[in-house]
Amino acid sequence: MSVNIDLIFKIATIGILVAILNRVLVQSGREEIAMMTTLAGLVIVLLMVIDLINQLFQTIKSIFQLY
Amino acid sequence: MGLMDIVQIVSIGLVAAILAITLRQQRPEMALIVSIAAGLVIFFMIAGKLSVAIQALNEIMRKAQLNNIYFTTVLKIIGIAYITEFGSQICKDAGEGSIASKIELAGKVLIMILALPIVLAVFDLISSVMQ
Numbered sequence: 001m002s003v004n005i006d007l008i009f010k011i012a013t014i015g016i017l018v019a020i021l022n023r024v025l026v027q028s029g030r031e032e033i034a035m036m037t038t039l040a041g042l043v044i045v046l047l048m049v050i051d052l053i054n055q056l057f058q059t060i061k062s063i064f065q066l067y
Numbered sequence: 068m069g070l071m072d073i074v075q076i077v078s079i080g081l082v083a084a085i086l087a088i089t090l091r092q093q094r095p096e097m098a099l100i101v102s103i104a105a106g107l108v109i110f111f112m113i114a115g116k117l118s119v120a121i122q123a124l125n126e127i128m129r130k131a132q133l134n135n136i137y138f139t140t141v142l143k144i145i146g147i148a149y150i151t152e153f154g155s156q157i158c159k160d161a162g163e164g165s166i167a168s169k170i171e172l173a174g175k176v177l178i179m180i181l182a183l184p185i186v187l188a189v190f191d192l193i194s195s196v197m198q
Contacts, residue, residue, distance in 0.1 A: 005079050008104050012086040015097030019090070038094070045100050052107045057150070059111070063118045064146025065139050 007052070011045050018042075076109055083108075099161050106153065140185060144178050 018041035025034035061067065083105030091098040121142065128138045151174030158167035 005082070005108060007108060008079070008083050008086065008101060011097065011101050011104050012090060015090045015094050015101065018097065019093035022093075041094075042096055045097060049100055049104055049107070052104070052111075056107055056110060056153075059114050060146050060150055063114065063121060064142045064149075066143050066146045 014045055143181055147177050
Protein backbone atom coordinates (compact mmCIF):
# COMPACT_ATOMS: atom_id res chain seq x y z
CA MET A 1 0.00 0.00 0.00
CA SER A 2 1.51 3.29 -1.08
CA VAL A 3 -0.16 5.43 1.57
CA ASN A 4 0.14 4.96 5.29
CA ILE A 5 -1.06 6.54 8.47
CA ASP A 6 2.05 8.75 8.69
CA LEU A 7 0.25 11.17 6.42
CA ILE A 8 -2.44 11.81 9.04
CA PHE A 9 0.18 12.38 11.72
CA LYS A 10 2.15 14.72 9.44
CA ILE A 11 -0.92 16.81 8.70
CA ALA A 12 -1.93 16.98 12.36
CA THR A 13 1.62 17.97 13.35
CA ILE A 14 1.67 20.75 10.77
CA GLY A 15 -1.72 21.89 12.04
CA ILE A 16 -0.57 22.02 15.66
CA LEU A 17 2.65 23.83 14.69
CA VAL A 18 0.73 26.38 12.66
CA ALA A 19 -1.70 26.93 15.54
CA ILE A 20 1.16 27.52 18.00
CA LEU A 21 3.04 29.83 15.61
CA ASN A 22 -0.16 31.72 14.98
CA ARG A 23 -0.71 32.22 18.72
CA VAL A 24 2.87 33.41 19.29
CA LEU A 25 2.85 35.78 16.33
CA VAL A 26 -0.52 37.25 17.25
CA GLN A 27 0.65 37.76 20.84
CA SER A 28 3.73 39.62 19.65
CA GLY A 29 1.60 41.85 17.47
CA ARG A 30 2.53 40.51 14.02
CA GLU A 31 -0.88 39.66 12.74
CA GLU A 32 -0.01 39.82 9.04
CA ILE A 33 2.87 37.35 9.47
CA ALA A 34 0.52 35.11 11.46
CA MET A 35 -1.89 35.20 8.54
CA MET A 36 0.91 34.30 6.13
CA THR A 37 1.94 31.38 8.35
CA THR A 38 -1.58 30.06 8.36
CA LEU A 39 -1.77 30.34 4.60
CA ALA A 40 1.59 28.63 4.07
CA GLY A 41 0.63 25.77 6.38
CA LEU A 42 -2.64 25.33 4.54
CA VAL A 43 -0.93 25.25 1.15
CA ILE A 44 1.68 22.70 2.32
CA VAL A 45 -1.02 20.44 3.72
CA LEU A 46 -3.17 20.79 0.60
CA LEU A 47 -0.22 19.80 -1.58
CA MET A 48 0.21 16.70 0.56
CA VAL A 49 -3.42 15.71 0.11
CA ILE A 50 -4.09 16.73 -3.48
CA ASP A 51 -1.90 13.99 -4.94
CA LEU A 52 -3.80 11.42 -2.91
CA ILE A 53 -7.14 12.79 -4.05
CA ASN A 54 -6.00 12.41 -7.64
CA GLN A 55 -4.96 8.84 -6.87
CA LEU A 56 -8.39 8.19 -5.30
CA PHE A 57 -10.16 9.34 -8.45
CA GLN A 58 -7.90 7.25 -10.68
CA THR A 59 -8.45 4.17 -8.51
CA ILE A 60 -12.22 4.60 -8.51
CA LYS A 61 -12.18 5.11 -12.26
CA SER A 62 -10.28 1.89 -12.82
CA ILE A 63 -12.19 -0.20 -10.25
CA PHE A 64 -15.67 0.86 -11.32
CA GLN A 65 -14.80 1.09 -15.03
CA LEU A 66 -15.76 4.75 -15.30
CA TYR A 67 -14.12 5.95 -18.47
CA MET B 68 -5.99 -11.28 8.36
CA GLY B 69 -9.49 -9.83 8.02
CA LEU B 70 -9.69 -9.14 11.73
CA MET B 71 -6.30 -7.42 11.77
CA ASP B 72 -7.32 -5.22 8.86
CA ILE B 73 -10.51 -4.05 10.46
CA VAL B 74 -8.75 -3.43 13.77
CA GLN B 75 -6.17 -1.34 11.92
CA ILE B 76 -8.80 0.64 10.06
CA VAL B 77 -10.88 1.31 13.18
CA SER B 78 -7.79 2.49 15.06
CA ILE B 79 -6.78 4.78 12.19
CA GLY B 80 -10.28 6.24 12.20
CA LEU B 81 -10.29 6.80 15.96
CA VAL B 82 -6.81 8.38 16.00
CA ALA B 83 -7.73 10.65 13.08
CA ALA B 84 -10.97 11.64 14.81
CA ILE B 85 -9.12 12.55 18.01
CA LEU B 86 -6.54 14.58 16.05
CA ALA B 87 -9.28 16.34 14.10
CA ILE B 88 -11.19 17.24 17.25
CA THR B 89 -8.01 18.57 18.84
CA LEU B 90 -7.27 20.73 15.82
CA ARG B 91 -10.80 21.91 15.23
CA GLN B 92 -10.79 24.50 18.03
CA GLN B 93 -7.64 26.21 16.77
CA ARG B 94 -7.51 25.53 13.04
CA PRO B 95 -10.75 24.18 11.59
CA GLU B 96 -9.31 23.97 8.04
CA MET B 97 -6.51 21.68 9.23
CA ALA B 98 -9.07 19.49 11.00
CA LEU B 99 -10.95 19.19 7.71
CA ILE B 100 -7.82 18.11 5.88
CA VAL B 101 -7.00 15.56 8.58
CA SER B 102 -10.43 14.03 8.08
CA ILE B 103 -9.98 14.02 4.28
CA ALA B 104 -6.62 12.30 4.69
CA ALA B 105 -8.12 9.71 7.02
CA GLY B 106 -10.82 8.97 4.46
CA LEU B 107 -8.23 8.58 1.71
CA VAL B 108 -5.95 6.34 3.78
CA ILE B 109 -8.84 4.06 4.71
CA PHE B 110 -10.03 3.91 1.11
CA PHE B 111 -6.59 2.95 -0.19
CA MET B 112 -6.31 0.24 2.44
CA ILE B 113 -9.54 -1.30 1.22
CA ALA B 114 -9.22 -0.58 -2.53
CA GLY B 115 -7.28 -3.74 -3.36
CA LYS B 116 -9.86 -6.00 -1.73
CA LEU B 117 -12.69 -4.04 -3.34
CA SER B 118 -11.25 -4.67 -6.79
CA VAL B 119 -10.93 -8.39 -6.00
CA ALA B 120 -14.61 -8.48 -4.99
CA ILE B 121 -15.67 -6.68 -8.14
CA GLN B 122 -13.62 -9.01 -10.34
CA ALA B 123 -15.36 -11.95 -8.66
CA LEU B 124 -18.76 -10.38 -9.36
CA ASN B 125 -17.70 -9.82 -12.95
CA GLU B 126 -16.77 -13.48 -13.22
CA ILE B 127 -20.17 -14.53 -11.84
CA MET B 128 -21.92 -12.28 -14.36
CA ARG B 129 -19.86 -13.80 -17.17
CA LYS B 130 -20.72 -17.34 -16.08
CA ALA B 131 -24.42 -16.50 -15.75
CA GLN B 132 -24.35 -15.24 -19.37
CA LEU B 133 -26.01 -11.98 -18.39
CA ASN B 134 -25.67 -8.90 -20.51
CA ASN B 135 -22.42 -7.27 -19.46
CA ILE B 136 -23.65 -3.74 -20.22
CA TYR B 137 -26.07 -3.81 -17.29
CA PHE B 138 -23.39 -4.90 -14.85
CA THR B 139 -20.93 -2.21 -15.96
CA THR B 140 -23.70 0.36 -15.68
CA VAL B 141 -24.39 -0.72 -12.12
CA LEU B 142 -20.66 -0.55 -11.36
CA LYS B 143 -20.40 2.94 -12.81
CA ILE B 144 -23.39 4.05 -10.76
CA ILE B 145 -21.78 2.69 -7.59
CA GLY B 146 -18.54 4.51 -8.41
CA ILE B 147 -20.29 7.82 -9.03
CA ALA B 148 -22.29 7.36 -5.83
CA TYR B 149 -19.12 6.72 -3.84
CA ILE B 150 -17.28 9.80 -5.15
CA THR B 151 -20.37 11.97 -4.69
CA GLU B 152 -20.84 10.74 -1.14
CA PHE B 153 -17.16 11.36 -0.35
CA GLY B 154 -17.29 14.95 -1.57
CA SER B 155 -20.62 15.82 -0.06
CA GLN B 156 -19.77 14.34 3.36
CA ILE B 157 -16.56 16.38 3.45
CA CYS B 158 -18.46 19.54 2.55
CA LYS B 159 -21.02 18.75 5.24
CA ASP B 160 -18.24 18.23 7.80
CA ALA B 161 -16.87 21.63 6.84
CA GLY B 162 -20.28 23.15 7.54
CA GLU B 163 -21.07 23.85 3.88
CA GLY B 164 -24.37 22.04 3.64
CA SER B 165 -25.50 23.93 0.54
CA ILE B 166 -22.41 22.97 -1.47
CA ALA B 167 -22.89 19.39 -0.28
CA SER B 168 -26.44 19.30 -1.58
CA LYS B 169 -25.31 20.71 -4.96
CA ILE B 170 -22.72 17.94 -5.23
CA GLU B 171 -25.43 15.41 -4.44
CA LEU B 172 -27.69 16.91 -7.07
CA ALA B 173 -24.94 16.62 -9.68
CA GLY B 174 -24.35 13.00 -8.69
CA LYS B 175 -28.05 12.21 -8.96
CA VAL B 176 -28.29 13.75 -12.42
CA LEU B 177 -25.24 11.82 -13.66
CA ILE B 178 -26.59 8.57 -12.20
CA MET B 179 -29.96 9.19 -13.86
CA ILE B 180 -28.28 9.69 -17.22
CA LEU B 181 -26.34 6.45 -16.78
CA ALA B 182 -29.50 4.58 -15.80
CA LEU B 183 -31.54 5.81 -18.78
CA PRO B 184 -30.54 2.95 -21.13
CA ILE B 185 -31.73 0.41 -18.56
CA VAL B 186 -35.04 2.24 -18.14
CA LEU B 187 -35.44 2.33 -21.92
CA ALA B 188 -34.75 -1.39 -22.11
CA VAL B 189 -37.45 -2.01 -19.49
CA PHE B 190 -39.92 0.04 -21.52
CA ASP B 191 -39.01 -1.86 -24.69
CA LEU B 192 -39.60 -5.11 -22.85
CA ILE B 193 -42.96 -3.93 -21.54
CA SER B 194 -44.12 -2.76 -24.97
CA SER B 195 -43.03 -6.02 -26.57
CA VAL B 196 -44.98 -7.97 -23.92
CA MET B 197 -48.09 -5.84 -24.46
CA GLN B 198 -48.25 -6.53 -28.20
